[in-house]
Amino acid sequence: MKNLLILFLSSFLIIQSLASELVLIPTNSLDATRQLFNNPEVKVHFFRDEFAIATLSHPSTQNSISLDEKPWQENMSYYLVYTDASVNKASYKASIAMQADILHDGDFFLIVRTNEKKYGQLPPAKNDGMVRIFSREAQIADSHPYFRNSQSKEANPDIAALLEKVNGEYITQQVWHLQHYGTRDAYMPQSIDAQNWIKQRFLTWGLDVEVMDFTMPYGPASDNVIATHIGTMYPQEYVVLGGHYDSYSYSGDAPGADDNASGTSGVMEIARILSEYDFERTIVFCAFSGEEYGLYGSAAYAGRSAQRGKDILGYFNMDMIGYLKPGNTTMVTSLIYPETAQELADFYTQIVSVYLPDFQIIPASFTGGDSDHTSFNNNGYMGIFPFEDTNNYSPYIHTSNDLVGPSYNNQEQAVVFTQAILASVATMAGLVMPTGISKIDKHATLYPNPATDKVTISMEGGQQTSVTISNVAGQKVSSFTMQGSGEINITNLPAGIYMLQIQGGNFRETHKLLVQ
Known part of the structure; x- marks a missing residue:
C-alpha cells in the first residue's frame, strides 16, 4: 500500500x-x-x-x-x-x-x-x-508606509553640506583605477582583483563588509561586495544603493570606464562620505558582479533579501554616469523605473528639485536594455535607475575604447549624479549626527568599544532597562534586562558590528558595538 x-x-x-x-x-x-x-x-x-x-x-x-x-x-x-x-x-x-x-x-x-x-x-x-x-516566483512591490509622509520641500542644511563633500577628483581617480585592470569580466581573475580592492576601500571607511558568493553558469566568477552602515534607530529598515563593477567587451580589453567604473565609483564616494555620519536607518552599499551576463549578482542579493523578509524602502542604481555627448551643455538623467516603483521615482524627483534644481530629470522607459534595479523590482522592492540621456549615452561601452577621455568624459556630471543619489539616500535613511559625536544626552555608555570578550554598559541612575542586541542583518541575537550598570559576556558573538537597543522607563536609544 x-x-x-x-x-x-x-x-x-x-x-x-x-x-x-x-x-x-x-x-x-x-x-x-x-x-x-x-x-x-x-x-x-x-x-x-x-x-x-x-x-x-x-x-x-x-x-x-x-x-x-x-x-x-x-x-x-x-x-x-x-x-x-x-x-x-x-x-x-x-x-x-x-x-x-x-x-x-x-x-x-x-x-x-x-x-x-x-x-x-x-x-x-x-x-x-x-x-x-529564474524558476523562482517574482514578487511585486506594494506601497511603502515611508512615502506617506516623505515630502521634502525644503533643503536640510546638513544634507546640503554633505553634497559639498562629493569630490569629483576622487570619483575619477577610482574610475582610472578600475579601468587599469584591463578587464573586469566576471569570469576573469582581474575582476576578483577589483572585487578585493573595493572590499578594502569599504573596510577603510569602517563599514561592515560581506563578500557574497553566488552561482554563475560558466564556473567560478567574482562576487558581490556588500558594505553595511547600521542605522541607530530603525536598523531593520534598509536603504540600498549599488552598481555593477564587472565589465564586458565584444573583443579586446574591457576597461569599462563609463560602464560601469563610473557608477561603482559613485557608490564608493557616497560610502566614503556617509560612513562618517549616523543615520536612523541602515544603509547598504552594493558593488555587484555578473550584471553583464544577466543581472546575476543583484538577483542573488535581492532574492536573498526577499527570502529573509528585509524591509528595503528603496534601491538606487548607479550605472553609467560620466558621459555627456560633446556639444551638449545641459546635464540630463533619463529616470528609468517600472510603474511599481512610482513612489520611489517621485521621491527622487522631489529630492533633486530641492537640492539640484538645474539637474533635468526625464522619465524614461528603456526598451534597449536593463540594469540591477530590475532585480529589486522583481523581488518585491522599488528600484529606480537614473541613467545618462537614453538618446545620447556613451557609444564606446562594451569596447576597448570605454576609457577615461572618450567615454567617461565629464567629471562634473559624475559629481551631479552622485550628489542626487547621496541626497536621496541621506534623506531616506534619516541623517542623525556625525559618528562618535553626540548631539543628545545619552543615558548609557559602552566600554571598551571595540571589545573582544566583555563590554560594560554604564547607566545613569539605577533604573531597570531592557537590552536587545541585533546583528548587521537586523536579526536579534540576544535580549535581557539589567538593573543599573552591568557587564555582559560577548565571547559567543562572532566578530562584526552589532546594535544594542537600550530601553528604560522614559528613554530608548541605540548604540553601535564593534566586536573584534
Whole structure:
C-alpha cells in the first residue's frame, strides 16, 4: 500500500510539472500586472511594464504566447535578450544558433533557451542586454508606509553640506583605477582583483563588509561586495544603493570606464562620505558582479533579501554616469523605473528639485536594455535607475575604447549624479549626527568599544532597562534586562558590528558595538 501511495504521488507530481507551460503575457497596465500576481493559476517569474513571463497551471489563454510547454528541465536556462535598433538581430541569432533556441522574437527583445552546462555562458547582444529568467516566483512591490509622509520641500542644511563633500577628483581617480585592470569580466581573475580592492576601500571607511558568493553558469566568477552602515534607530529598515563593477567587451580589453567604473565609483564616494555620519536607518552599499551576463549578482542579493523578509524602502542604481555627448551643455538623467516603483521615482524627483534644481530629470522607459534595479523590482522592492540621456549615452561601452577621455568624459556630471543619489539616500535613511559625536544626552555608555570578550554598559541612575542586541542583518541575537550598570559576556558573538537597543522607563536609544 505504501509503495502504491508513493507511486501515485510521484505520478501526480510529474503530471503537475508537465501541466505547467512557460508563456509571455502582454500587459497594458499596472492593474493587469497585479491581476497576474493575484491569479493562483499564474506563477510570474519576471515582469516589465509591457509584459510578464510566467508559468501557467492550465493551457495558454488567448492573451498569452506559448514559449515552452515543458519548462525548467535540468540544465536549461532562459534569458530575456534585448535587441534594440543598435543590434543586428539576424547576425546575433545566427551567432547563437548552435547553442540556443529562440522561443520568441519580439520588437526589442528575444526570449532564449539554452543548455549552459553543455554550451557555456550565453553572450549578450548589447550593453546591459540580458536578464536571466529564474524558476523562482517574482514578487511585486506594494506601497511603502515611508512615502506617506516623505515630502521634502525644503533643503536640510546638513544634507546640503554633505553634497559639498562629493569630490569629483576622487570619483575619477577610482574610475582610472578600475579601468587599469584591463578587464573586469566576471569570469576573469582581474575582476576578483577589483572585487578585493573595493572590499578594502569599504573596510577603510569602517563599514561592515560581506563578500557574497553566488552561482554563475560558466564556473567560478567574482562576487558581490556588500558594505553595511547600521542605522541607530530603525536598523531593520534598509536603504540600498549599488552598481555593477564587472565589465564586458565584444573583443579586446574591457576597461569599462563609463560602464560601469563610473557608477561603482559613485557608490564608493557616497560610502566614503556617509560612513562618517549616523543615520536612523541602515544603509547598504552594493558593488555587484555578473550584471553583464544577466543581472546575476543583484538577483542573488535581492532574492536573498526577499527570502529573509528585509524591509528595503528603496534601491538606487548607479550605472553609467560620466558621459555627456560633446556639444551638449545641459546635464540630463533619463529616470528609468517600472510603474511599481512610482513612489520611489517621485521621491527622487522631489529630492533633486530641492537640492539640484538645474539637474533635468526625464522619465524614461528603456526598451534597449536593463540594469540591477530590475532585480529589486522583481523581488518585491522599488528600484529606480537614473541613467545618462537614453538618446545620447556613451557609444564606446562594451569596447576597448570605454576609457577615461572618450567615454567617461565629464567629471562634473559624475559629481551631479552622485550628489542626487547621496541626497536621496541621506534623506531616506534619516541623517542623525556625525559618528562618535553626540548631539543628545545619552543615558548609557559602552566600554571598551571595540571589545573582544566583555563590554560594560554604564547607566545613569539605577533604573531597570531592557537590552536587545541585533546583528548587521537586523536579526536579534540576544535580549535581557539589567538593573543599573552591568557587564555582559560577548565571547559567543562572532566578530562584526552589532546594535544594542537600550530601553528604560522614559528613554530608548541605540548604540553601535564593534566586536573584534
